[in-house]
């Protein structure tokens with residue numbers, strides 16, 4: 288660790304200088320707090336990126352398996368997105384008027400995810416917040432339900448966790464909450480239908496908010512039959528079901544919703560869908576639209592669902608190009624095959640060295656975790672965290688020119704990733720593991 292840390296500092300003189308300068312004017316020296324979470328004493332500063340390659344200000348080239356924690360899953364500066372954005376920016380970006388692109392994107396999202404009607408935000412966080420408001424308004428119920436160690440953005444209601452002793456707590460980072468989320472939210476473990484049935488029984492939950500497979504504490508797949516049970520129990524109790532596809536979109540062109548044949552009331556998307564330009568989206572069924580109308584919402588007014596730049600012409604042009612020409616069915620087939628290739632190679636490393644680890648794949652993304660078997664829920668997966676081992680592996684990968692997502696052991700394929708790139712990653716991981724084993 289000492290060697291890797293020293294090597295990181297020695298390699299990244301220009302980044303270190305920029306970080307020192309930024310300390311004067313940016314909170315914690317970064318424009319957004321999570322950028323401090325990279326391994327190494329400071330984040331490397333970006334010069335430019337294209338496809339799955341990124342160059343920092345010290346001139347090092349990185350193979351990018353982080354891809355902006357999914358937001359660049361289409362690859363950096365994908366040429367169709369660059370063209371569409373350049374064209375649109377020279378024609379005006381935001382006018383509080385709809386463009387034909389928005390309709391095209393709505394039609395495409397309906398085709399892929401099956402939800403009839405769509406609206407846009409600038410982030411998945413906002414889309415989630417707005418759906419929760421709609422759900423509470425329609426059902427006249429006060430609460431939401433989330434799963435332990437899921438993440439839905441900086442959504443107040445989702446900012447709680449079940450700790451190792453089984454107590455429900457607000458997350459340690461929950462600054463200035465308007466209300467304690469323990470009053471607004473039920474939280475249970477994923478894959479537990481008995482707990483779900485119990486939580487829905489009082490009839491006070493407006494909406495269950497679910498990633499269709501957990502992706503924010505390792506990857507925790509749904510147990511066979513879990514989604515059927517989730518849908519049956521929510522329908523039976525009059526609870527709406529929101530499927531958050533922000534990360535699980537990696538499963539395929541229509542995310543897990545299409546892969547698993549899900550029938551949610553709402554779907555939320557964000558991050559990757561506009562090829563790196565800010566956009567969130569939420570789809571709803573016709574029944575939801577009717578219920579919204581029946582509940583008498585003044586949808587023309589600002590209310591608390593909407594934003595000036597939401598649905599802007601630039602985001603919609605970028606989303607059209609991304610969905611039409613980049614994150615296509617064919618691209619997903621290639622990306623999934625590469626993630627399978629990584630998973631198989633990682634399984635070989637784990638088995639041949641007798642490591643108590645496992646690796647889980649969800650479409651184009653895969654994640655290794657420091658426990659021998661796939662976890663059944665978020666609590667189990669969280670118990671397998673090893674911050675020191677994470678830091679060592681991440682720093683070593685950074686020093687060998689490979690980026691993986693800092694607060695995960697997640698690797699994500701883009702349309703530009705190649706089999707050779709995957710080989711380079713697994714060979715870097717296997718030599719890191721061998722060195723650790725040599726150290727005893």
Ligand SMILES: Cc1ncc(COP(=O)(O)O)c(C=O)c1O
Nearest residue numbers: 410411412438439440531533534
């Ligand atoms: C499942 C899920 N939903 C929503 C979000 C929020 O996305 P954003 O921060 O882009 O709003 C995230 C972010 O990681 C996520 O993983």
